[in-house]
Amino acid sequence: MRAFSSIGEFFAGTAEAFRKGDVWTRLSALICGSGFIARGQIVKGVLKTLVEAFIIYLIPTFMVPNLSKFGTLGTVVAQKTFDPVTRKNVWNDYDNSFLILLFSVMSMAVIVVAVILWMKNMRAAYEVQKLQESGRHVNSFRDDVSALFNKRFHITLLSLPTLGVLLFIIIPLIVMILIAFTNYDHDHLPPNALFTWVGFNNFRSLFSMSAESSFGYSFTRVLAWTLTWAVLATFSCFILGILMAMFINNKNTLGKRFWHTCFMVTMAVPQFVSLLLVRNFFANQGIVNTLCKNAGITDWLFNIGAIPTANYIPFLTNPNWARPMILLINIWVGIPYQMLIATGILMNIPADLTEAARIDGANAWQSFWHITMPYIMFVMGPSLVNSVVANINNFNVIYLLSHDVYVTQDQLMANSNSSEVDLLITWLFGLTQDRQNYKMASVIGILVFVVCAIITLVAFNRMIKGDKEENFQ
Helix, strand or coil, rough: CCCHHHHHHHHHHHHHHHHCCCCHHCCCCCCCCHHHCCCCHHHHHHHHHHHHHHHHHHHHHHHHHHHCCCCCCCCCCCEEEEEEEEEEEEEEECCCHHHHHHHHHHHHHHHHHHHHHHHHHHHHHHHHHHHHHHCCCCCCHHHHHHHCCCCCCCHHHHHHHHHHHHHHHHHHHHHHHHHHEEECCCCCCCCCCCCCCCCCCCHHHHCCCCCCCCHHHHHHHHHHHHHHHHHHHHHHHHHHHHHHHHHHHHHCCCCCHHHHHHHHHEEECCCCHHHHHHHHHCCCCCHHHHHHHHHHHHHHHHHHHCCCCCCCCCCCCCCCHHHHHHHHHHHHHHHCCCCHHHHHHHCCHHHHHHHHHHHHHCCCHHHHHHHHHHHHHHHHHHHHHHHHHHHHHHHHHHHHHHCCCCCCCCHHHHHHCCCCCHHHHHHHHHHHHHCCCCHHHHHHHHHHHHHHHHHHHHHHHCCCCCCHHHHHH
């Protein structure tokens, strides 16, 4: 509500500038610098007028050519034609659907920014008018520049990052969302082919099962595994990390430095190196399978029906084995991080709390459950939510362990370029890199955002209810 109130005040201030401004202030609606030039702020007025002129120049040269084609995303396909003058094949003046989409979004962004700057300019011109009418000091250009390095220095610092966020985050994000409503795929790759708007057809394909598309079949299975993975991967590392921290920091534990070193090794080596090595260890012809074969473990598992072949154990090539193995490997690389965080928290739990509980007759389990765990959850609650979202988007572990190793036997999932061990994020990556199916990848990207947003909002709303800090005062 506060945001809507601020927007309303912004519009009201602009309307007041129109209503109460003099001729120079109102003329600023057409020539942005006129209200400042008339009151002695010549440099500032000229700069504002030049910015306005540049935006006006962009209208016929950049905005109109792209926005006029935004409804169709282009109609002229690229092709070579014979030029009888040069006697060479030359490209025609073709359309590029992707560039039209991108430049149209950029044009809309320029329009929005221009409108905001125009309204701020009207308010600023009116403020200068009021300063002059009341006989107060009107800043010179030097005063304005000085203010940007003093009391308005935050604006100077945030200008470049804000521009970067707009150009490299917001605009690409909007383009990605819009691609979900097109037929941009391998058969419609600009400039040799054009893509166009298809409405919600891609969303219907993802949520339905038909003879032409198996995306609906794959989506439910990949989503279920993604959520299962996020919960199991997060809480397994979280709980085991806490237990490991308590074990190492227990006063009866010997060789604490040795245990710390053992668990820190996985953090010392880059994760992608560790995962690739582990993938090779557990490959069908890897060292672990060789040892198991020589020890007779492979034959025994085959005899009891645990594996489909007597040649190797399908650690990373069978869904019933690959999923548990990936979870175990993730625990191996994830526990040290949680252990370090939990160690810092455990060292800051007030000793008088646990001592008072011991005097009152609480055993070790009761002390852990009613004192240690609530304290850890209070401190690590936001981090836990972040871990769930991070595991939903945990590309490295899944991709590095399964890429070029796991091949799905489910033909319907294979048709949609997914597998039983894929997360939504790895499925999205495969669609773009292997199939160039950008439309469905964009739809999946939107759904990943929706899932993460729902989890984050629900979790944080529950955490901020009430003043839980009083429990630990």
